[in-house]
Amino acid sequence: MTDSLKDRTIVMSGGSRGIGLAILVAAAKEGANAVLLAKTDQPDPRLPGTVHTAVAEIEEAGGRAVAVVGDVREEADCARAVATAVETFGGIDIVVNNASALNLTGTLDLAPKRYDLMQQINSKGTWQLTRAALPHLFASDDAQVVTLSPPVNLAPHWLGRFPAYALSKMGMTILTLGFAAEFAEKGVRANCLWPQTTIATAAVVNLLGGAEAASRSRTPEIMGDAAVALFTDPQRPTGQILLDVEVLARAGTTDLSAYGGTDDPELDFFVDSL
Template identity: 50%
Template sequence: MSLAGKTLFITGASRGVGKAIGLRAARDGANVVIAAKTAEPHPRLPGTIHTAAEEIEAAGGRALPVVTDIRDEASVEAAVRQAVEHFGGIDVLVNNASAINLSGSLELPMKRYDLMQQVNTRGSFLCAQKCLPHLFEADNPHVLMLSPPLDMHPRWFRDHPAYTIAKYGMSMCVLGMAEEFREQGVAFNALWPRTLLKTAAVDNLLGGPEVSGRGRYPSIVADAAYTIVTRPSRQCTGQFFIDETVLREAGVSDFSPYRVDPERGEDELQLDLFVRP
């Protein structure tokens, strides 16, 4: 299948993984709704919804930048309404926007706990709820959560229980909604990177360029996301995918173009959180 003429509603698409997914879809001639908060340049974070829109259109797609706070119901409703009015519908929802804080239980300020819950779990649920009436009308409707596979081993909770709870909440939406909307043919799946990615979060919060140099570019997640959302929705739902596994099954064997440091071997890359060795 192709995404030509399809409309993707992508949260957090002004930079990083969200923008990469939009750029991959644009190569097919897709319509991309950039639903994010950054309308003006940020002192530490690259890109805005407008610069992302320019890149997506240069790549061959059509873009609609919409200032969206996924914590706010009215903001999401307005963004979905604009998307439908502009492009005629929604075919794919990508819940990419996320908040991260890896503090332990005693160190984490409650406002940061609340932020992670509001953006990750609640925001993803909210966007799915508002997009679903339009996804029901699509030929091949997909909802893709950028969230990890569910694994109840204590190792994933011990060091950062609040973050794990917030991200697993997204994955639990996949588990529940895949069954809830199976008969309507709306696919709900999760996708997670095998390795660290070079993103603003890693470069600014999680160790800097030295750490992200042991990872891959967001394009690997974008290529895996494209592979998933172009599958028949009724045959692909309720799954928890890892980017590298998706692409290997699709026939990719050379992952060197995705490496941030081309001199670093595959066995030297750092695994992402929630991925077993």
């Protein structure tokens, strides 16, 4: 086991922008390799970046990266991402389940196809990519699965707000806790990482309140730094649901002013207090 990310290989779903990219850039600064499985082959006028611009940014930060254009919902694409990591970098040390669909529509207004999309990307995608990587994780001396999913908060004010989305995100959490228990004897650690506050991503700007919401959000770099702290945590946690601020505090970082969010940041979904 090692506290360094140098030459460790991360396979991530998504990662073209936002939190996923921030994690890979932070890991690249520590010498990590990355394979990104994402659909963004061509620019989208509504969203910044593609999987190819992400690779360039990761490499500029000091890492090595490969783009795999594909869909985490497709078994063959997950297998191709895993094979690319093994062929290019010799193995897999960390799987990050980052890709996620967001739809905050209530039950009566949510179309069944939108329900299916969230379950397939969020819960099934987490299960499918992890499953494809497991044989290679077993060969790593410090195998990890990190899923960007929330606390299992069953408070009615969360469950009643958007049940389908809550199911898909908490499904990611339950799967990850299950991986931790199921594969503990194989040496695979699995944890969930979630931001305490909203993060200033395109999703926040486009879906959750625009510039005002972004001004009360922390920058994606807080999740990047928290992920690196979790990857290299000498305590080797597993089976935990962790907020970014908890991981950073354990690593000795308590001054969060560099990440913005003002003095009154907006709490993220499923988080009830600072």
